[in-house]
Amino acid sequence: MDGKFDFRYQLSTMAKERLDPTEIGIMIKLAIKHNAISLTAGEPSADLYPTEELKEAFKTIFDDLSLLGYAKEDFGLRELRDWITDRMRADGMIPDWVTSDNILLTNGAGEAIELVAETLIDPGCTVLVEAPTFTETLLTFRKQGANCVGVPSDDDGIIPEEFEKILKKRSVRFLYTIPNFQNPSGRTSPLERRAAILEIARRYDVPVFEDDPYHYLSYDGEPTATYLKLAGDDRRVLHSNSFSKLVAPGMRCGWLVVPDAIIPHLNAFRVSAGLTRPAILQKGLHAYLSGIDFGKRVEFLRAAYRERRDGMLRAIDEHLAPLGVRTNRPKGGFFIWGEADGVDDMTALARFAVEKKKVGIIPGSAFYTMDEAKNGRRSFRLSFAKVAPETAGEGLRRLAEAFAEYGAR
Ligand SMILES: Cc1ncc(COP(=O)(O)O)c(C=O)c1O
Structure with missing residues (x-):
């Protein structure tokens, strides 16, 4: 104790629980720390704000x-x-x-x-x-x-x-x-x-x-x-x-x-x-x-994000699909979901990818309840919202390397 009140006995159980950072927060921070290509962000792209x-x-x-x-x-x-x-x-x-x-x-x-x-x-x-x-x-x-x-x-x-x-x-x-x-x-x-x-x-x-x-x-x-x-x-x-x-x-x-x-x-x-x-x-x-013409605004956003989605899907087809990693082809939004049968701990793979290959993804377990987290051990989320097609190519190339090398370790 340094003499300052530390609230130790006042914190609610929930406040203590929430202190554990989510895997999403951890991966976003690690992507910044390692200057990685980030496929983590769940937010819209600032260049599209009006x-x-x-x-x-x-x-x-x-x-x-x-x-x-x-x-x-x-x-x-x-x-x-x-x-x-x-x-x-x-x-x-x-x-x-x-x-x-x-x-x-x-x-x-x-x-x-x-x-x-x-x-x-x-x-x-x-x-x-x-x-x-x-x-x-x-x-x-x-x-x-x-x-x-x-x-x-x-x-x-x-x-x-x-x-x-x-x-x-x-x-x-x-x-x-x-x-x-x-x-x-x-x-x-x-x-x-x-x-x-x-x-x-x-x-x-x-x-x-x-x-x-x-x-x-x-x-x-x-x-x-x-x-x-x-x-x-x-x-x-x-x-x-x-x-x-x-x-x-x-x-x-x-x-x-x-x-x-x-x-x-x-x-x-x-x-x-x-x-x-x-x-x-x-x-x-x-x-x-x-x-504004709201319909036009929606069309503008759709065109911009569609291009990013398609860019990432092309990069997936080129780099990830040949390794047998399966992903879906979403019809909208920001996210692609992937699953790799040969991986048993996607959280560890995501850490390896960000630290050694400089590409950030979110492991699937982040999106399940604590009891069901093991159901996400083979899956991961990619976000294309803020990723230009050129960057997606390089990001997925790195990710494919991480999958290949992690599997081989
Ligand atoms: C499914 C879903 N619901 C709600 C939100 C919260 O959005 P906001 O509070 O910014 O409107 C998000 C944000 O990412 C989301 O993905």
């Missing part, structure tokens, strides 16, 4: 000085919520019952996940997730005390029969799914799968929480219908989404479509999590969105 348009739009934010006070609307700036509702309606994403009263603006989709966790999870209850799934969600649900159970998934996402098998055995609070271009696996559930899962959810009376921040980043055609829309008037689906990938993550603006039955509950947790969200930012974002 900086000039945002600068212009944000000039208007002080036109209404009342925005400097606490927000007047519980769920956030009404005109932005109207914009979201109109957009989702035009794009066929919402059923008739959704109006801007159901749109809660959040501090990114991350906060939407946090608020849903507070609203629907009691310590010890079971929540079903995809296996693998988004690590931050696992940590958030766990913090709330949930017992997260992974539903076995294949390249089309959750396997309906497996979902039903679990529901037969145990009582479940809700299913969390990222149906489009999933983080980390890049997988998308086709329409028939979604319909089958909804039908099972109805039979067992389970709600579905759909997290869809990659929805618009679809590179081979229009995105599949949302669970929210497919469920129609049944109102068992909560849907989170975000401007992080469409505009810029620093905006910290996401939204949650909230069924009427739980509007008061979500509102109560919103208040306790920080009274209000920055209406000034919401105003600037709305000014930006109203001044």
Whole structure:
């Protein structure tokens, strides 16, 4: 002790648990430390932020000085919520019952996940997730005390029969799914799968929480219908989404479509999590969105990321596929999922790759619950979001060397 208070006896169990860095954080740091080509990042590419348009739009934010006070609307700036509702309606994403009263603006989709966790999870209850799934969600649900159970998934996402098998055995609070271009696996559930899962959810009376921040980043055609829309008037689906990938993550603006039955509950947790969200930012974002052709913006992003995806797939075909390492071919989003049968400890291989070959990847176990982490020992995630096709070639060449040499060691 150096005489300074160290909080040793005050730290919550969860605070101590969260102190363990995630494998994602470790690999991102190692990639920087070793000056490696990083295929780790799960974030959008800064060169695609609409900086000039945002600068212009944000000039208007002080036109209404009342925005400097606490927000007047519980769920956030009404005109932005109207914009979201109109957009989702035009794009066929919402059923008739959704109006801007159901749109809660959040501090990114991350906060939407946090608020849903507070609203629907009691310590010890079971929540079903995809296996693998988004690590931050696992940590958030766990913090709330949930017992997260992974539903076995294949390249089309959750396997309906497996979902039903679990529901037969145990009582479940809700299913969390990222149906489009999933983080980390890049997988998308086709329409028939979604319909089958909804039908099972109805039979067992389970709600579905759909997290869809990659929805618009679809590179081979229009995105599949949302669970929210497919469920129609049944109102068992909560849907989170975000401007992080469409505009810029620093905006910290996401939204949650909230069924009427739980509007008061979500509102109560919103208040306790920080009274209000920055209406000034919401105003600037709305000014930006109203001044652009959103369809064109989406097309621009699709073209840019499609080129990166295709560049990485070509590099995979050239360098990795000949070694027998299998990867999928995602139709959108940022991620490619790979599996190597001959590897038993992808975490060790990822460390070897970053230290000796200067290429960073995320090992699959980072995306499973602690109990199920061994299911990720042969898999890995690659992100193409920030990787130019030329860099992908060199990155995959290095990665192939790591696989070949690691296997030989
Ligand atoms: C599946 C998924 N959900 C939610 C988020 C959180 O996004 P944000 O809080 O920036 O909107 C991410 C970010 O990577 C994600 O991949």
